[in-house]
Amino acid sequence: MIRVPEIWIAANVGVPIMPRNLDAQLQSAVIHSLSNLLKERITFKNGAVQQSNFYDYQVIRMSEAPEVHTHIVPSSRNPVGIGDLGGIGVGPAVANAFFSATGRRLRQSPFLPERVLAALKT
Amino acid sequence: MISLTVNKRSVKVDVEPSTPLLWVLREHLGLTGTKYGCGVAQCGACTVHLDGRPVRSCSTPVSKAAGSEITTIEGLSPDRSHxxxxxxxxxxxxxxxxxxxxxxxxxxxxxxxxxxxxxxxxxxxxxxxxxxxxxxxxxxxxxxxxxxxxxxxx
Missing domain, CATH: 1.10.150.120 ([2Fe-2S]-binding domain)
Structure with a gap:
């Protein structure tokens, strides 16, 4: 399985109105996206979702949560809402890191252990 | 009637022994700081202490909590000083x-x-x-x- 101990992220949202909240929102989006990317999978059977709770829909927990290093790019432009900006780059970053390390491509998220293993065997 | 000690206070509640402790705390005692999350002890939102040990109150029958010191988030400190x-x-x-x-x-x-x-x-x-x-x-x-x-x- 893939483990991500640390993530670095930079954001330019114009003048940072609430820098600490910005920082929190970036960390939050990164970790939520990493959870989506590595763990969260919904499957359907006869038109119904098969997962029903956290025992069969695993999400990221403390032991798997990376340290998130944020950098706010200084800017004097008009401020914009941060939204979930932090999540966008996580998938490509992890996929490319995996490619750098192994020479193999992961093309379908979530990157579950069995998919990682299958990619390594190709 | 079941006798409980919640945040160092003695209380009596009229509930079935199998009622989850979380329900008693929230619905009968009005201690709504403790939250309902998954209902199956997977998420930890309902964590309270029984004699200092963390337990998932959604999956703990109230009968099991009788005789123990129950501490909720409201009982951690009187003034947010913990x-x-x-x-x-x-x-x-x-x-x-x-x-x-x-x-x-x-x-x-x-x-x-x-x-x-x-x-x-x-x-x-x-x-x-x-x-x-x-x-x-x-x-x-x-x-x-x-x-x-x-x-x-x-």
Missing amino acids: PLQRAWIEIEVPQCGYCQSGQIMSAAALLEKTPNPADEDINRAMSGNICRCGTYPRIRRAIHRAAEMVKGVA
Whole structure:
């Protein structure tokens, strides 16, 4: 399985109105996206979702949560809402890191252990 | 009638013995700081202490809590002065906030047992508490900060 101990992220949202909240929102989006990317999978059977709770829909927990290093790019432009900006780059970053390390491509998220293993065997 | 000790107060509640402790706390005693999350002891939002041990109150029948000291987030301190509460405010840990009572109660039980926890101790003690907002890095920092505060006071 893939483990991500640390993530670095930079954001330019114009003048940072609430820098600490910005920082929190970036960390939050990164970790939520990493959870989506590595763990969260919904499957359907006869038109119904098969997962029903956290025992069969695993999400990221403390032991798997990376340290998130944020950098706010200084800017004097008009401020914009941060939204979930932090999540966008996580998938490509992890996929490319995996490619750098192994020479193999992961093309379908979530990157579950069995998919990682299958990619390594190709 | 079932007799309970909640936050050092004796109370009597008229409920079935199999009623989850969480229901009694929230619906009968009005202690709504403890949250309902998954209902099956997977997420930790409902964490309270029984004699200082963290338990998932959604999956603990009230009969099992009779005779124990029950502590909820409301009983952690009378005035938000518990080191964890101070550290949480200082570091601005919460995002949406829903899981945070459970997180703090798990952290409080950890610090009672391990006053100076390493990251590994925090991982072990806190992995039963899910935070969908991903506040984990700040939770970790706040636990370390609270541990420092306790040392400073002692």
